[in-house]
Amino acid sequence: MISKSEIKLIKSLKLKKYRIINKLFLLEGIKSINEVLNSDFIIRKIILNKSSMNKLKPLSNSKIKIDFFNSKSLSSIGNLKSNSDAIAIVEMKDNFRKIKYYNYSVVLDGIRDPGNLGTIIRTCDWYGIKNIICSMDSVDLYNPKVIQSSMGSFSRVNVYFRNLREFFNKNDLFVYGTILNSKNYHEIKFKKKGILLFGNESKGISSNLHKFINKKISIYGNGKAESLNVAISSALILDKVKKIIK
Amino acid sequence: MISKSEIKLIKSLKLKKYRIINKLFLLEGIKSINEVLNSDFIIRKIILNKSSMNKLKPLSNSKIKIDFFNSKSLSSIGNLKSNSDAIAIVEMKDNFRKIKYYNYSVVLDGIRDPGNLGTIIRTCDWYGIKNIICSMDSVDLYNPKVIQSSMGSFSRVNVYFRNLREFFNKNDLFVYGTILNSKNYHEIKFKKKGILLFGNESKGISSNLHKFINKKISIYGNGKAESLNVAISSALILDKVKKIIK
Numbered sequence: 001m002i003s004k005s006e007i008k009l010i011k012s013l014k015l016k017k018y019r020i021i022n023k024l025f026l027l028e029g030i031k032s033i034n035e036v037l038n039s040d041f042i043i044r045k046i047i048l049n050k051s052s053m054n055k056l057k058p059l060s061n062s063k064i065k066i067d068f069f070n071s072k073s074l075s076s077i078g079n080l081k082s083n084s085d086a087i088a089i090v091e092m093k094d095n096f097r098k099i100k101y102y103n104y105s106v107v108l109d110g111i112r113d114p115g116n117l118g119t120i121i122r123t124c125d126w127y128g129i130k131n132i133i134c135s136m137d138s139v140d141l142y143n144p145k146v147i148q149s150s151m152g153s154f155s156r157v158n159v160y161f162r163n164l165r166e167f168f169n170k171n172d173l174f175v176y177g178t179i180l181n182s183k184n185y186h187e188i189k190f191k192k193k194g195i196l197l198f199g200n201e202s203k204g205i206s207s208n209l210h211k212f213i214n215k216k217i218s219i220y221g222n223g224k225a226e227s228l229n230v231a232i233s234s235a236l237i238l239d240k241v242k243k244i245i246k
Numbered sequence: 247m248i249s250k251s252e253i254k255l256i257k258s259l260k261l262k263k264y265r266i267i268n269k270l271f272l273l274e275g276i277k278s279i280n281e282v283l284n285s286d287f288i289i290r291k292i293i294l295n296k297s298s299m300n301k302l303k304p305l306s307n308s309k310i311k312i313d314f315f316n317s318k319s320l321s322s323i324g325n326l327k328s329n330s331d332a333i334a335i336v337e338m339k340d341n342f343r344k345i346k347y348y349n350y351s352v353v354l355d356g357i358r359d360p361g362n363l364g365t366i367i368r369t370c371d372w373y374g375i376k377n378i379i380c381s382m383d384s385v386d387l388y389n390p391k392v393i394q395s396s397m398g399s400f401s402r403v404n405v406y407f408r409n410l411r412e413f414f415n416k417n418d419l420f421v422y423g424t425i426l427n428s429k430n431y432h433e434i435k436f437k438k439k440g441i442l443l444f445g446n447e448s449k450g451i452s453s454n455l456h457k458f459i460n461k462k463i464s465i466y467g468n469g470k471a472e473s474l475n476v477a478i479s480s481a482l483i484l485d486k487v488k489k490i491i492k
Contacts, residue, residue: 225397
């Protein structure tokens with residue numbers, strides 16, 4: 001049986017404060033848990049509805065504890081109303097670990113909406129981008145809505161957090177930044193290596209980062225909307241760059 | 247002053263049931279209200295923080311009533327925590343009104359996430375698509391999260407609701423449908439007129455609609471995610487088709 005103190009821990013992990021104190025986060029649903037079992041994330045414990053046991057992948061790591069619980073209670077202690085099969089307690093990665101570079105990285109300045117960050121992670125995973133560097137004021141990677149909307153992709157894409165001024169000061173990669181009314185991205189021949197920089201939902205890229213942009217790029221439409229959602233903009237650029245992503 | 251019965255009405259409009267009974271919905275924030283003042287939506291009443299009066303566009307329609315309220319109470323009766331300037335009560339359009347066709351329309355089968363529908367409306371507005379036809383089981387257009395994430399674009403794009411089987415049976419436009427593992431959309435020469443059909447977040451396009459698809463199309467990546475978010479897929483296709491959208 002799962003103890004009262006564990007229920008208390010699980011409930012506390014809905015809040016960023018307690019995720020940071022405990023260096024743990026929650027994962028909900030068998031599908032997500034199975035994806036994370038294939039990753040380098042460390043699962044501490046899986047709490048499972050007994051009838052869902054056969055859906056769980058065989059555990060390669062014998063240190064993972066399993067407990068059983070009834071479905072009604074699972075949805076009451078987790079975040080997802082529809083979750084009745086499983087919850088896992090997972091160790092957070094160090095957001096400041098050393099960045100391993102690939103030829104293209106995505107840098108996000110001030111993404112605040114958890115659905116946007118999750119969707120960007122999912123799209124990066126689709127196109128083979130393995131690195132996302134977020135500014136310090138971004139939404140928390142381990143926010144349940146980020147995890148959920150990434151559809152498991154957070155386990156395959158490395159997400160780091162950095163002070164972006166310091167990051168760009170130390171870095172000499174070619175930076176493409178999306179700025180309204182600049183060069184049409186379809187007319188650009190993207191270099192073999194680079195960084196794709198996207199800005200906050202309402203303010204765009206911070207003005208103090210503009211000097212680090214080597215090429216300002218834009219997406220053009222024929223309609224009347226003032227702007228595109230940032231998850232949409234990043235996907236359009238990634239689709240354009242995909243042939244050179246390694 | 248705003249009456250108790252009006253506060254009750256406004257609070258009730260958070261629920262679809264009461265939106266349908268009253269044929270009214272809520273709009274929050276001066277920016278959205280100003281955009282809708284430019285549209286063919288009919289605003290019944292605007293409830294305004296007095297200090298925000300100068301931000302409101304001049305009203306061309308003298309039938310619109312204005313009331314004042316203090317900011318703290320505004321955020322407590324509306325949906326948006328951050329809204330302290332204005333709320334409007336707006337008349338819903340008839341979802342079943344006659345469709346006015348343009349050369350390209352977007353058809354959505356079973357979109358359930360309000361953020362996705364709002365983002366798709368915004369993207370359609372960006373690319374100049376004026377028609378979206380939603381299946382009957384889609385999320386409500388007037389859900390506050392749909393309205394909010396459309397960033398005002400719902401006032402410029404016509405959104406209709408239809409039984410899609412009946413709709414396709416009566417319609418002879420060429421239908422492009424996104425289905426995994428079919429023809430790469432970059433290799434397709436899109437016709438001058440057509441319909442772009444996108445499916446539900448988890449199930450895709452309903453199997454009983456597949457027979458109406460004239461050309462199955464796919465988006466390809468190099469990564470490991472199982473699929474793309476539907477708002478992302480639709481944006482990629484729209485960017486491809488944009489040159490022929492009129």
